[in-house]
Amino acid sequence: MKVFASEDRFLVWQVRQLLEDRNIPCFIKNEFAIGGAGDLSPFDCWPEVWITDDGWLPRAKEIIHRWQKELGVGQDWYCPGCGEENAGSFDLCWHCAQERENN
Numbered sequence: 001m002k003v004f005a006s007e008d009r010f011l012v013w014q015v016r017q018l019l020e021d022r023n024i025p026c027f028i029k030n031e032f033a034i035g036g037a038g039d040l041s042p043f044d045c046w047p048e049v050w051i052t053d054d055g056w057l058p059r060a061k062e063i064i065h066r067w068q069k070e071l072g073v074g075q076d077w078y079c080p081g082c083g084e085e086n087a088g089s090f091d092l093c094w095h096c097a098q099e100r101e102n103n
Ligand SMILES: [Zn+2]
Pocket: 079, 080, 081, 082, 083, 084, 093, 094, 095, 096, 097, 098
């Protein structure tokens, strides 16, 4: 189950560290992928954090959400695609990578 994706590899590493610090088993996919290759959409190339056991999903989401809020500036917003709440600093939904509706 994917819990986070970003074009910024450092954010992805941070999320993995956050989860590992709390003993949530996780791994990174696409860690060394380079965006913009061929016909792939950029999102197909973004590094992603996955948890190995979906039972951890609520806990992982909570941890990531809190971390995003700490980083965040501006208003939280809800994804028009999947309804997930996102921190104001994010222009794309962390959950499904849909763009923010306004601005
Ligand atoms: Zn979404």
